[in-house]
Amino acid sequence: MSASTITESDATPAESSLPFGVLVTPPPSDLPYDDGARMESPWHAHSAMLLKDSYVAAHGGLMTDYYIGVNMFVYYSWKQIRNNEYRGPDLYVVKNVDGTKPRLYWATWDEDGRYPDVIIELLSPSTEQEDLGAKKDLYEQHFRTPEYFCIAPEVERLSGWRLGADLRYHALMPDEHGRLWSEELGCWIGSWRGVYLGEEHTWPRLFHPDGTLVLVSAEVERERANAERERADALAARLAAMEEELARLRAGSDV
Incomplete structure (x- = not known):
């Protein structure tokens, strides 16, 4: 989402002794959830949706025990609200929560302090720095988010970090295919060249632990339709061959 300044301290004096993300007084119920800022390009918007669809597909298709936010605000302190600082990641996953609960934003005080x-x-170019x-x-020092990934347009660069026992991010090393393993997602993150939503690009994709591509629902349906068409074509070919053989046998019996 749109860039903004993030300061060192994000808690009021009264909040400073509490766990990060826990508020002393009730928060407002009408927090903004849309700043009107669109993602940088169609590639950015479609990549976020493709990654979301891929994670859903890799985990059974039902968001019953995890939540995925795309270009969605994350609220965690009063100072952030007062100063209108920092919006939210392009995509984030929170595990072991009710993903079916309707949300306009993620507020840590409404989610048992979960990040x-x-x-x-x-x-x-406008957000990379x-x-x-x-x-x-x-994400490292306050959210303590276990894994963080940055993906450049067309996946020209893919970087990832995992939070260590020292509560510092340590860079993840790519495999021979240039993919990064995500312990939290249970998948590899890598690149794939192809058409998605009518546009051909190099897209960020998820891959199963064995290295095979995680297919989204549209791809699964397309493969199913192709398989059915191949079966129908094979059956039609067999029937044509049988009819041809039957005609040959009939012709022979008339001689």
Whole structure:
């Protein structure tokens, strides 16, 4: 989402002794959930949706025990609300929560102090410095988000970090295919060249632990339709061959 300044302290004096994300007084119920800022390009918007669809597909298609936010605000302190600072990641996953609960934003005080388990930012010239700097520090030092990934347009660069026992991010090393393993997602993150929503690009995709591509619902349906068509074509070919053989036998009996 749109870039903004993130300060060191995000809690009021009264809040400073409480766990991060826990508020002393009730928060307003009419928090903004849309700043009108669109994602940088169709590639950015479609990549976020493709990653979301891929995670849903990899985990049974039902968001009953996890939540995925796309370009969605994350609220965590009064100071942030007062100063209108920091909006939210391009995509984040929170595990072991009710994903069917309707949400306009993620507010930590409404979610038992829970923060995202995985955050993915899709880099652009206008956000890259903050995504790799202030936001990375925020996710590491305050959110304690276990994994953080940054993906450049057309997946020209893919970077990832995992929070270590020292509560610092440590870079993830790619495999021979340039993919990064996500312990939290249970999948590899890598690149795939192809057509999605009518546009051909190099897209960020999820891959199963064995390296096979996680197919989204449209791809599964297309494969099913192709398989049915192949079966129908094979059956038609067999019937044609049988009819041809039957005609040959009939012709022979008339001789």
